Amino acid sequence: MTTHLATERSGRRGGRSARNPVGRAGYVFVSGYVLLLLAFGVLPTCYAVWLALSNSRNQLVGLGNFTRTFTDYRFGPAFLHIGLYLVVWLASLMILVVLLSLMLHGRMRRTSTTLRFLFYLPGALAGVASVLLFLILLDPAASPVGWLLKSFGWNTLAQVNAPGHLPVLFTVIAFWTGAGGWIVVMYGALNSIPDEILEAARIDGASTLQIALRIQIPMITKWIAYMLILAFAAGTQLFVEPQLVSLASWGMIPDSWSPNQLSYQYAFQAGDFNGAAALSVDLLILGLACAALVVFRTGLFDRDEG
Amino acid sequence: MNDDVPVSSRRRLRHTAVAVLGAVSLLALAACGSADPTPPATSSPAAFKPVAQQQGSEITVWADATRVPGVQAYQKAHPNVKIKIVTYSGDANGANDLQAKVQLFDRTGSGWPDVAFSANVNDGTWASQGKTPYAAPVNRDIIPKTTLDGFSDGALDPCVFNGNTYCLRNDLAQNVLWYNKSLMDKFGYKVPTTWEEYQALGEKVAEEHPGYLVGTAGDAWTPEVYFWASQCTASTTTGARKVTVNLQDPKCTRMAKLLDTLIAKGSVSKDTVFSAGFIKNQASKVLMLPGPSWFGQVLFNSTFKIPKGQIAAASPLKFEGDAKNYTGNVGGGLWFVSSHSKNLKAAADLVTWMTTSDAYQGTAGTYPAYKKAAVTWLANQKKTGYFAEDVSPVFKESAELIWPGWSATQYSQEAIYSSTVVPALNSGKTLTDTLDTWQTAITNKAKSLGYTVN
Numbered sequence A: 001m002t003t004h005l006a007t008e009r010s011g012r013r014g015g016r017s018a019r020n021p022v023g024r025a026g027y028v029f030v031s032g033y034v035l036l037l038l039a040f041g042v043l044p045t046c047y048a049v050w051l052a053l054s055n056s057r058n059q060l061v062g063l064g065n066f067t068r069t070f071t072d073y074r075f076g077p078a079f080l081h082i083g084l085y086l087v088v089w090l091a092s093l094m095i096l097v098v099l100l101s102l103m104l105h106g107r108m109r110r111t112s113t114t115l116r117f118l119f120y121l122p123g124a125l126a127g128v129a130s131v132l133l134f135l136i137l138l139d140p141a142a143s144p145v146g147w148l149l150k151s152f153g154w155n156t157l158a159q160v161n162a163p164g165h166l167p168v169l170f171t172v173i174a175f176w177t178g179a180g181g182w183i184v185v186m187y188g189a190l191n192s193i194p195d196e197i198l199e200a201a202r203i204d205g206a207s208t209l210q211i212a213l214r215i216q217i218p219m220i221t222k223w224i225a226y227m228l229i230l231a232f233a234a235g236t237q238l239f240v241e242p243q244l245v246s247l248a249s250w251g252m253i254p255d256s257w258s259p260n261q262l263s264y265q266y267a268f269q270a271g272d273f274n275g276a277a278a279l280s281v282d283l284l285i286l287g288l289a290c291a292a293l294v295v296f297r298t299g300l301f302d303r304d305e306g
Numbered sequence B: 001m002n003d004d005v006p007v008s009s010r011r012r013l014r015h016t017a018v019a020v021l022g023a024v025s026l027l028a029l030a031a032c033g034s035a036d037p038t039p040p041a042t043s044s045p046a047a048f049k050p051v052a053q054q055q056g057s058e059i060t061v062w063a064d065a066t067r068v069p070g071v072q073a074y075q076k077a078h079p080n081v082k083i084k085i086v087t088y089s090g091d092a093n094g095a096n097d098l099q100a101k102v103q104l105f106d107r108t109g110s111g112w113p114d115v116a117f118s119a120n121v122n123d124g125t126w127a128s129q130g131k132t133p134y135a136a137p138v139n140r141d142i143i144p145k146t147t148l149d150g151f152s153d154g155a156l157d158p159c160v161f162n163g164n165t166y167c168l169r170n171d172l173a174q175n176v177l178w179y180n181k182s183l184m185d186k187f188g189y190k191v192p193t194t195w196e197e198y199q200a201l202g203e204k205v206a207e208e209h210p211g212y213l214v215g216t217a218g219d220a221w222t223p224e225v226y227f228w229a230s231q232c233t234a235s236t237t238t239g240a241r242k243v244t245v246n247l248q249d250p251k252c253t254r255m256a257k258l259l260d261t262l263i264a265k266g267s268v269s270k271d272t273v274f275s276a277g278f279i280k281n282q283a284s285k286v287l288m289l290p291g292p293s294w295f296g297q298v299l300f301n302s303t304f305k306i307p308k309g310q311i312a313a314a315s316p317l318k319f320e321g322d323a324k325n326y327t328g329n330v331g332g333g334l335w336f337v338s339s340h341s342k343n344l345k346a347a348a349d350l351v352t353w354m355t356t357s358d359a360y361q362g363t364a365g366t367y368p369a370y371k372k373a374a375v376t377w378l379a380n381q382k383k384t385g386y387f388a389e390d391v392s393p394v395f396k397e398s399a400e401l402i403w404p405g406w407s408a409t410q411y412s413q414e415a416i417y418s419s420t421v422v423p424a425l426n427s428g429k430t431l432t433d434t435l436d437t438w439q440t441a442i443t444n445k446a447k448s449l450g451y452t453v454n
Helices: A001-013 A021-053 A063-071 A075-106 A110-123 A129-135 A146-151 A163-191 A193-201 A209-218 A221-236 A241-247 A261-267 A273-298 B009-031 B068-077 B097-108 B121-127 B145-149 B181-187 B197-207 B222-227 B250-265 B276-281 B295-303 B344-356 B373-384 B392-398 B415-424 B431-448
Strands: B059-063 B085-087 B117-118 B175-180 B237-241 B242-244 B288-292 B311-314 B334-337
Touching: A021 A063, A021 A273, A063 A273, A075 A110, A075 A163, A075 A209, A075 A221, A075 A261, A110 A163, A129 A163, A129 A241, A129 B197, A163 A221, A163 A241, A163 B311, A209 A221, A221 A273, A221 B311, A261 A273, A261 B097, A261 B392, B059 B068, B068 B085, B068 B288, B068 B344, B117 B295, B117 B344, B121 B334, B175 B181, B175 B295, B175 B392, B222 B250, B222 B415, B250 B431, B295 B311, B311 B392, B334 B344, B344 B373, B373 B392, B415 B431
Parallel strands: B059 B085, B059 B117
Antiparallel strands: B117 B334, B175 B288, B175 B311, B237 B242
């Protein structure tokens, strides 16, 4: 997307792309993406906004669907759950991913290829399959790490799944299934830092910690911001984990634990697609607001050379 | 911040943002309709008009993995009928795939399966509702009355709405008192006939043989096993979308107290019988277990692997103050014929065969809802020699003892119990403490689906 913006801007400035076949090729390359984005991203979003503002008789109802879903008894708890989950998930994602990729990049150069592959492996599995794997891991009676669960005093699946444990539990699942890809991305970002800078720092007597804190992390801030935006959006839309863990525990997790599940309940249990759309527009606004905040605070889309 | 972005483009961005915001708020303010979702209009019986029929056209059948071999057997016996079989979850364990898909098909206007099986006994509540209900009223010239009359008394209750029958029942899941005869004989215990005796025995077991169990309270279907039998008013519909929920009724609290006592003593488990831990550690220590008729083969034989000749069933328990004993039922599948089907004749024939034929029902894993098939089924059960005693008299008796005050609702009592009460029990609270929370959970859920609760 950044390349797309860059091409467009340079095209406007110098009118180069009209003459330059490379510029035209750019449009060809992005066209497939744009088409799919329109079909599966932009159009459904517009449809959701329309549904959220209308009722089943196709009349405009203003913010009626929003106020109606807001007063639903499940609305508060669902957003509270997801808020707690996001705090735990985003904090652990930022700290652990950056830490692991710094270690991969610095200390473990020899083993890093293998480790990179290992980190990435869970991400290569389909998301649902990885979650299914966790369903076995979480049952103290069947789990290979049952001793660990029992050492916390959890002897049954019901104790592992206690409502207070859920945000942490889902974080563990999400981290295991999703963080590996980010570690690889961060590793790539660290590689883009010129060696001369690191060498100069080392000659000046900077320790590994100083290099990491003063040079490496500031230079990959944009990547971290990028990760934050996507992880936030994915986190607010949590659905598969609570849904599957609920099925595996015979319904011990409420069917509307997360806002996305609540939206699903609206659409498919109550047949109320307008209410469901209002909830998903809530999530869209949250995601956009967070993205805007992060983009403007970190200057994610600023280009290094004017 | 981003000082290198040209001022003009920032201004343009701001203008666009203002324009978009303006447009959205205009739309938002331009309200002219009510935001209330359309109340599900109950279509009057006269409204059912079949779509244009195409004789001999292919029918699509959705069934779960357990029922698919039956459909395949039908296909083999009727090679002229064109059938497309789709295996799906069957809405087991609280899934609502069928409803979700039908909602989508209703929006797109095509795709409905001609025949669908559901393991969720509540599915009739939504399938019979709406502008064009998914389920066809089979009593209106689709399936003959003589066939419908052949089902056990009350078996079709979860299918009947506004005087029409919208589905056929696959099986009954009437609750009985299961017990391990070998263990009972070994310990020298007598099978209880009342809940009071049951409680006394449970307390005795806890002292004399700690670790042995007389029941479980962590199953999703605990309400249907214990509270239904206790005639608790947890789910009593009093009219179209009107339900009474009163868990402080003495008939509810007496059961909560009974279970609390036995949970505290340790002879009623807070776990569910299907959890890996229970199967591994507790299965061989089950002395008694009130539960549905399908526990016999599905749970004791296939899951717990209890050897032949140990398990037997006794009549549902009665409270000493009550005139007679009542029981509940846990599930019992439904077969729907789609009101959108282009080949109602073939669909109806298949559904009739699946629910009434000795060839399929006689050897099914669950107790047939159709009376004649049930006789064959019981005879076959006897032949397997699995049970320590013939279960026929108990099964037949309890099929007629289901308390009629507990109704099918669009929401699942099981989902509410397991997400509200089970975590509370596991955090150390008692059932009696949890009744109010449970009541609120049921009331909220019912209201969110348009029920009036009193």
